[in-house]
Amino acid sequence: xxxxxxxxxxxxxxxxxxxxxxxxxxxxxxxxxxxxxxxxxxxxxxxxxxxxxxxxxxxxxxxxxxxxxxxxxxxxxxxxxxxxxxxxxxxxxxxxxxxxxxxxxxxxxxxxxxxxxxxxxxxxxxxxxxxxxxxxxxxxxxxxxxxxxxxxxxxxxxxxxxxxxxxxxxxxxxxxxxxxxxxxxxxxxxxxxxx
Amino acid sequence: xxxxxxxxxxxxxxxxxxxxxxxxxxxxxxxxxxxxxxxxxxxxxxxxxxxxxxxxxxxxxxxxxxxxxxxxxxxxxxxxxxxxxxxxxxxxxxxxxxxxxxxxxxxxxxxxxxxxxxxxxxxxxxxxxxxxxxxxxxxxxxxxxxxxxxxxxxxxxxxxxxxxxxxxxxxxxxxxxxxxxxxxxxxxxxxxxxx
DNA sequence: ACCTGAACACCGTTCAAGT
DNA sequence: ACCTGAACACCGTTCAAGT
Numbered sequence: 486x487x488x489x490x491x492x493x494x495x496x497x498x499x500x501x502x503x504x505x506x507x508x509x510x511x512x513x514x515x516x517x518x519x520x521x522x523x524x525x526x527x528x529x530x531x532x533x534x535x536x537x538x539x540x541x542x543x544x545x546x547x548x549x550x551x552x553x554x555x556x557x558x559x560x561x562x563x564x565x566x567x568x569x570x571x572x573x574x575x576x577x578x579x580x581x582x583x584x585x586x587x588x589x590x591x592x593x594x595x596x597x598x599x600x601x602x603x604x605x606x607x608x609x610x611x612x613x614x615x616x617x618x619x620x621x622x623x624x625x626x627x628x629x630x631x632x633x634x635x636x637x638x639x640x641x642x643x644x645x646x647x648x649x650x651x652x653x654x655x656x657x658x659x660x661x662x663x664x665x666x667x668x669x670x671x672x673x674x675x676x677x678x679x680x
Numbered sequence: 681x682x683x684x685x686x687x688x689x690x691x692x693x694x695x696x697x698x699x700x701x702x703x704x705x706x707x708x709x710x711x712x713x714x715x716x717x718x719x720x721x722x723x724x725x726x727x728x729x730x731x732x733x734x735x736x737x738x739x740x741x742x743x744x745x746x747x748x749x750x751x752x753x754x755x756x757x758x759x760x761x762x763x764x765x766x767x768x769x770x771x772x773x774x775x776x777x778x779x780x781x782x783x784x785x786x787x788x789x790x791x792x793x794x795x796x797x798x799x800x801x802x803x804x805x806x807x808x809x810x811x812x813x814x815x816x817x818x819x820x821x822x823x824x825x826x827x828x829x830x831x832x833x834x835x836x837x838x839x840x841x842x843x844x845x846x847x848x849x850x851x852x853x854x855x856x857x858x859x860x861x862x863x864x865x866x867x868x869x870x871x872x873x874x875x
Numbered sequence: 876a877c878c879t880g881a882a883c884a885c886c887g888t889t890c891a892a893g894t
Numbered sequence: 895a896c897c898t899g900a901a902c903a904c905c906g907t908t909c910a911a912g913t
Contacts, residue, residue, distance in 0.1 A: 523888080523897080663855050
């Protein structure tokens with residue numbers, strides 16, 4: 486049959502979409518590809534690495550932040566798109582969180598945030614701190630929101646986290662405000678950019 | 681042998697401490713208690729519920745925030761203690777994150793934050809938003825930090841997240857600054873408390 | 876109330892061997 | 895290069911039955 490690495494990732498992402506992370510086993514992926522489980526180990530050293538590739542693909546597919554003229558809007562656009570990409574698949578946030586401390590998968594959002602913040606006048610260290618803080622908030626919130634969403638969908642609990650989407654923006658605004666005050670103190674030579 | 685629910689939780693927490701979350705299986709807990717695996721289902725309906733109890737115990741043991749006179753310091757004390765409690769056990773953050781969207785386990789930190797923020801003059805909704813935002817940041821950061829720490833301990837990667845502890849305080853300061861600006865706009869009738 | 880015995884339907888991973 | 899066959903050492907969970 487001669488499957489490539491990408492076929493395996495695509496297949497795994499399809500299984501994630503249909504059955505969730507709990508049912509995403511090496512044996513199920515192999516069965517879906519009509520192959521013995523051991524064949525997968527020709528393409529990936531272990532399951533962790535395979536899941537890492539699935540997380541990367543998930544973000545590559547869903548992470549497309551809208552361009553923005555102003556830095557605050559740019560930061561919000563990155564965070565929103567990062568969140569939307571994870572929400573597009575069941576257990577998407579858990580997958581991204583699980584995989585190697587999301588060091589690899591979230592590279593693009595991280596780099597984009599650092600670029601936006603640097604353009605806004607933050608120095609390298611302040612931009613790095615602000616970027617990781619924003620991503621930690623987004624991941625934490627999305628993890629929480631998605632498990633609550635899925636619990637509600639399974640009919641478990643009425644609603645504990647409640648009002649999911651609006652609260653994300655409210656919390657994000659809080660962190661952005663904090664970054665804004667860091668900007669005020671860090672920006673000295675460079676004025677805020679418009680373009 | 682007549683074990684109680686609490687014995688099972690204590691045993692599970694000991695196994696977590698020694699071997700990590702990956703080796704915390706129902707069968708291993710049962711073996712440690714010198715009991716058949718099925719006996720555990722007399723005390724807990726499933727593994728998820730057992731892990732929830734372990735997370736609760738972990739936080740009950742490690743979460744003891746220092747009292748503070750000023751609200752910013754009070755917020756920092758809660759967040760630090762929440763983080764320290766999770767860092768005290770291998771995979772502590774992952775456990776807390778996994779368990780029911782940390783809706784139950786993090787009740788005490790959440791309530792404490794809301795109380796501190798309400799005393800600082802935030803209205804109910806602003807306090808709720810700020811509290812969840814802070815906890816999401818802390819969980820996201822600690823999750824990231826702990827997996828990086830453990831990867832480094834296992835000799836996998838030199839260091840990608842780097843400078844773990846100081847960055848936590850820097851990011852926390854950022855979010856606290858954001859909460860501060862929310863406080864400025866929300867506080868109208870009540871002045872900031874000193875006690 | 877607390878537990879055993881026995882089973883069911885699964886896991887991730889390794890490794891010699893095939894083409 | 896890509897895969898099979900077969901095994902190893904595990905999983906969570908159920909359920910009748912024992913005391």
